[in-house]
Amino acid sequence: MFLTKMALKNLARNKKRTIITALVISLGIVIFLVSDSLIVGMEEISIDNNINLLTSHLQIMDKNYWDNKEELPLNNLLDDNLLVVNQIKEELDIEKSTKRLYFPANINNGREEYPISVIGVEVNTDSEVFKLEQYLLEGQSLKNGNNAVIGKKLANLMGFELGEYITLLFKTKEGTFNTIEAELVGTLDTSHPEINEYHVYIPLQDAQNALGLDGKVSRYFFRLEGKEESIPVTNEINSILNRKSSNIKAYNWEKLSEDILAMTRQGNIENLIMLIVIIILAAVGVINIVILSVLERLEEIGMMKALGLKMREIVYIFVIESAGIGLLGSAVGIIIGFIGVYLLTNIGIDVGSITGGETTFGIPIIDRLYGGWRPNAFIFIFFFGIITSVLASILPARWGAKKDPVKAIYHK
């Protein structure tokens, strides 16, 4: 008890040293927490963007279509008034659904061609499921009739202005060339590079007519109350579909975003490495300061030994001191980190203005980056701060305590 008291008194006695050491720990913790929050935020935003702009919460399509969906095939399509879809909506109380027909084409401006994906959307229901309208930069959203909406980047690339006619050249299911000429009524500037550069939206009926695929769509899309519902609802839909032994299957956003999630996972590994580097840097700072404080106090250690303290007791005093510094540093770090993360999650960072709106970080992001909460990170880093501080003190304290008291006192 005496030793613990002495250690705590030491903390108060050397206020400056205690505060500086604790601040180094705090700084490391704040950097860790803010970085972690940004990583979590980026993940969440990229997933939400993907759901709002590309995948929706869940889709149903033909099982054979799924295998080749990247090629946007024109076979294995679904009827555009599938009875089972109504049954699913009724049984599971899903209100928002839409359907789309995808096909590959070349967009042509009279000088050059560029390969793109054309998406025939059901004008009345698409906005219930997808949030494209929020990203309308100029003009208006798609309406029925001969019109198209494309990404701003694609419009710039091809030199299209609103009101001009775009030409789409594509092949029908029989491999015969056909064209669509549609008035450009709107341009999009979304947080998804794929949409900005490669997507052309036209009314579903125009797409069906031009492809000779009346009454056919590629996939149905559903919006649920929240993304966490998608797994149980997908399972329920699949059990309904299995009862009917149909060749149609439901896929949730996680299954549909495998590439994005894989990219995020890859990103997570990189982020983990970054965090480990941050932690190591913080730990090195702590170790450095503890070593210095031990070296600075060699005379004190010599004196303690001369007074009859055992090596174990001296190490104990230093360990308790370091634990105190660690606790103080961690606590301050957690408080500042909490404020930082709070600001990040509520106000965010305007990434668009920093990078000129071209930021993708390899995954679809945003013009404004928000942080995310991960309570585990707070718990982990709090204890990590204390333990690192304690561990860092043991070796130099042992080294100092091993010294001959006379040599320790007169080491200078």
Place this chain on the structure above:
Amino acid sequence: MKKVILLLVIFVFLFSYSIFAVTADEIIQKRDDNEYLKTARVESKMVINNNNRKLEKVMISLIDGNKALVEFTNPMDRGTKFLKREDNLWMFFPDAEDVVKLSGHMLERGMMGSDFSYKDMMESEKLTELYNFEIIEEQEYQKRPCYVIEGIKKQGAEATYYKRIVWIDKERHIGLKEELYAESGKLLKEIVVQEVQEFDHRWYPTKSVMEDKLRENTSTEFIIESIEFNPEIPEGTFSLQSLQ
């Protein structure tokens, strides 16, 4: 009596028409037979005009039925080869020393940057099986009497173009001009024959110009410099090994 004579005249007229009139399919078939090279060695060049740029590609082609081997000899593309066997097309790039099979959308790209797509160069199906042809007019074109024949894709047929209108020289059985349309009615491509030459009692187009009508200021001239009919083609010429 007058009625009998009138009926007789009509009958004779119809009968003679059915005997002497040629059908659109026959004309197309004759044109195809005439222009179809069974076995040949052709030296040719492509002049690609894109805005103000002009590119020249020189090639030697060996043709045997529905197999063909094309090797480019101009400095920029020297060693680049194409091998066509039935509906398959492979390409060899000397720089990469690699053989690539072209398929899907790649076949719709312009061959070596020209206005001819790979698919255009590969068409080997009988046109009369893919299209319903009809003579829509007879007119003079390039000072030659021509049939103007329109072909509309047969239902279910897998043809690249929905409609084609072709001007065929009545006497020489060569297509002097051909327009290729999309299903929407938009003109996609136009080929005009500018020079024809007689080889062995057979007229053959030696200079034609292809224009991609969806792109302004581009055209590709295809010029045949020499044709050797029925040459000796060594065995294994059309194998994948011969590409490398």
